[in-house]
Amino acid sequence: MTFLEIVEGPLWTLASSVFLIGAAWRIFGIIRLGRKKDISIPRASALLGAIKGQFLHFVPHGGFSFRTRYHLIAGYMFHLGLFGLLIYAAPHVLFLKENVVGFEWVALPRWGFILTAEIAFTGLILLWIRRISDPVMIQLSDADDHIGSWLTFLTMLTGCMALQESHDSLRAVHMLFVDIWLIYMPFSRLMHSVTFMFSRGYTGAFFGRRGVVP
Amino acid sequence: MSVDKAIEVLKSNIDASAASYLDACVHCGQCAQACHFYENTGDVRYTPAYKMDLMRRVYKRHKAPLSGIKRAIGLVPDELTMDDLKEWEDLLYDSCTLCGRCTIVCPMGIDIAGMVRKSREGLVAAGVVPEDLISAAKRAIEFGSPLKITPDVLRKVCAKQEEEIGIPIPIDQEGADYLVILSAMEVLQFYEVIGAIAKIFRQAGVSWTISTDGYEATNIGIQMGDKDIARTLVGRIVGAAEKLKVKYVISPECGHAYSALKWEGPNLMGRAYDFEIIHMLELLDQLQAEGRIKLKGKDDRRLTFHDPCQIVRRGGVVEEPRRLMNMVSSNFVEMDNHGTANICCGGGGGVSSNSRAETLRLKAFASKKKQLDAVQPDALVTACANCRNVLEEAIDDYEMDMPVLGLTELVAEYLDETR
Numbered sequence: 192m193t194f195l196e197i198v199e200g201p202l203w204t205l206a207s208s209v210f211l212i213g214a215a216w217r218i219f220g221i222i223r224l225g226r227k228k229d230i231s232i233p234r235a236s237a238l239l240g241a242i243k244g245q246f247l248h249f250v251p252h253g254g255f256s257f258r259t260r261y262h263l264i265a266g267y268m269f270h271l272g273l274f275g276l277l278i279y280a281a282p283h284v285l286f287l288k289e290n291v292v293g294f295e296w297v298a299l300p301r302w303g304f305i306l307t308a309e310i311a312f313t314g315l316i317l318l319w320i321r322r323i324s325d326p327v328m329i330q331l332s333d334a335d336d337h338i339g340s341w342l343t344f345l346t347m348l349t350g351c352m353a354l355q356e357s358h359d360s361l362r363a364v365h366m367l368f369v370d371i372w373l374i375y376m377p378f379s380r381l382m383h384s385v386t387f388m389f390s391r392g393y394t395g396a397f398f399g400r401r402g403v404v405p
Numbered sequence: 406m407s408v409d410k411a412i413e414v415l416k417s418n419i420d421a422s423a424a425s426y427l428d429a430c431v432h433c434g435q436c437a438q439a440c441h442f443y444e445n446t447g448d449v450r451y452t453p454a455y456k457m458d459l460m461r462r463v464y465k466r467h468k469a470p471l472s473g474i475k476r477a478i479g480l481v482p483d484e485l486t487m488d489d490l491k492e493w494e495d496l497l498y499d500s501c502t503l504c505g506r507c508t509i510v511c512p513m514g515i516d517i518a519g520m521v522r523k524s525r526e527g528l529v530a531a532g533v534v535p536e537d538l539i540s541a542a543k544r545a546i547e548f549g550s551p552l553k554i555t556p557d558v559l560r561k562v563c564a565k566q567e568e569e570i571g572i573p574i575p576i577d578q579e580g581a582d583y584l585v586i587l588s589a590m591e592v593l594q595f596y597e598v599i600g601a602i603a604k605i606f607r608q609a610g611v612s613w614t615i616s617t618d619g620y621e622a623t624n625i626g627i628q629m630g631d632k633d634i635a636r637t638l639v640g641r642i643v644g645a646a647e648k649l650k651v652k653y654v655i656s657p658e659c660g661h662a663y664s665a666l667k668w669e670g671p672n673l674m675g676r677a678y679d680f681e682i683i684h685m686l687e688l689l690d691q692l693q694a695e696g697r698i699k700l701k702g703k704d705d706r707r708l709t710f711h712d713p714c715q716i717v718r719r720g721g722v723v724e725e726p727r728r729l730m731n732m733v734s735s736n737f738v739e740m741d742n743h744g745t746a747n748i749c750c751g752g753g754g755g756v757s758s759n760s761r762a763e764t765l766r767l768k769a770f771a772s773k774k775k776q777l778d779a780v781q782p783d784a785l786v787t788a789c790a791n792c793r794n795v796l797e798e799a800i801d802d803y804e805m806d807m808p809v810l811g812l813t814e815l816v817a818e819y820l821d822e823t824r
């Protein structure tokens with residue numbers, strides 16, 4: 192078995208299983224803690240508030256300072272770029288078709304890939320620079336934050352290197368990072384990609400009961 | 406050991422919502438910009454997310470999914486110590502007014518104010534609470550009010566108001582529709598509000614009473630994070646309301662009293678009330694809409710409104726004060742970031758009762774001052790006696806010239822008394 196076969200075969204199966212089971216366990220772990228029933232009389236619907244909350248926090252409000260603008264721009268550049276690459280990079284479309292969903296969709300042209308990658312990299316690097324230079328972020332950040340950033344960066348970087356599909360070993364290195372990322376994810380703050388829905392939802396429900404859209 | 410008790414309380418306070426907050430926080434630090442304590446000191450310790458750190462550590466060590474695996478390989482935070490609790494005491498009590506502004510800027514929508522409240526409960530279990538709050542709680546339990554407003558003092562203040570305005574102030578009247586409760590600060594410093602209520606209610610034909618069994622609206626237990634004290638204090642009002650068989654209890658111009666009574670009270674008591682809670686601003690707005698109060702003339706000074714966090718952003722009474730302001734003012738201007746995005750006065754959540762936090766509180770007021778400077782009002786109106794007191798002190802300290810008015814009193818002032 193070649194290195195590529197390992198990272199695309201058994202290691203991929205292991206990594207995606209750890210990812211799926213781990214992430215499900217994390218979600219179950221949160222829900223399992225439950226919440227006491229609130230018996231105060233609501234002014235409006237908590238459920239509607241929870242739904243509104245999902246959308247409300249896509250844009251911060253209350254005055255935009257430099258800090259907010261920086262994060263908003265860099266955050267969207269990175270996340271939109273990342274999702275663009277993840278879903279529309281031609282090799283991903285093919286890989287997902289063959290290994291996950293069984294059908295394909297329109298992929299990004301080469302120039303689109305490069306542009307999207309540049310946006311994603313710029314966003315990620317801007318966020319990381321902020322993490323190591325802004326006193327507030329330095330105070331809050333821990334090893335997990337840095338490992339998550341680096342792993343994502345390296346996964347993206349090796350992905351770009353493998354784009355040409357010129358060398359199997361480049362594709363294998365990228366797949367290795369994908370596997371590591373998938374295994375690391377459920378144990379880390381990268382899970383925010385799922386837990387944000389819960390936190391927005393619970394806060395939205397809080398405000399929903401009170402009839403406020405904050 | 407008391408630190409163990411704190412850990413137990415923190416653990417039990419981590420429910421699904423707290424866990425999702427702790428799991429979702431990406432340490433982006435955006436919340437810092439929303440917090441008047443960070444903004445005016447630049448001290449990174451005052452970053453809202455950092456104030457959740459005791460909870461975060463307990464969660465990661467004891468309750469987070471997969472924490473067992475991580476604990477086995479030493480990848481969880483250290484157990485909390487007494488020193489940690491003491492280190493976080495000033496973060497949780499002196500530099501957080503539970504205003505909730507940080508939530509509106511947080512991309513994850515994390516309710517940091519709620520988490521600070523939960524953390525305070527842990528500190529209460531370990532006895533790590535500012536001295537002033539402990540003594541205020543003792544006075545509340547012993548005398549019925551943190552400012553020692555006993556039933557006798559209350560009767561005297563009411564009698565004086567009765568004399569001044571010439572309208573009877575009903576006390577302990579069974580079968581009245583509405584029970585009026587007051588915050589200690591109103592009785593002590595802004596007692597004209599009692600006369601104002603009497604005037605308004607007479608015109609509107611509202612049947613009301615004050616009770617000598619349950620009159621104190623403030624709830625130091627809610628501010629401290631002591632559920633037992635909070636329950637006792639809410640219980641007094643509930644007891645009084647049920648004894649007098651009222652249909653409504655009116656939450657007065659006091660921020661946290663509203664959340665204590667309306668939102669937290671039933672949960673503390675473990676049952677729904679036999680009566681309803683209505684905020685004074687909601688009732689005034691309703692009376693006006695029903696045509697039961699008539700006003701004459703308007704204040705033509707440039708007026709602006711300070712939103713009390715617990716009534717507006719965290720209470721849901723957002724439009725009512727605005728409608729009332731427009732009724733009494735011909736020159737009402739809104740500040741930037743008004744309503745649900747408003748900036749706290751700096752003294753909520755027990756901070757104003759905590760004398761050692763005074764310097765920090767006055768520093769934090771600079772954010773509010775900026776908001777005020779931008780609109781240059783002749784007077785500032787609010788609907789919380791605590792905000793009013795804190796604002797007056799800070800305005801004085803910053804040598805600004807601006808009276809602070811109570812909205813209920815302002816409505817009473819423009820009542821058409823020829824009706």
Ligand code: SF4
Nearest residue numbers: 440501502504505507
């Ligand atoms: S609730 Fe208010 S005072 Fe407390 S951390 Fe958030 S912004 Fe600061």
Ligand code: SF4
Nearest residue numbers: 430431433434436511
């Ligand atoms: S803004 Fe929200 S996610 Fe960012 S550090 Fe503050 S609490 Fe955490």
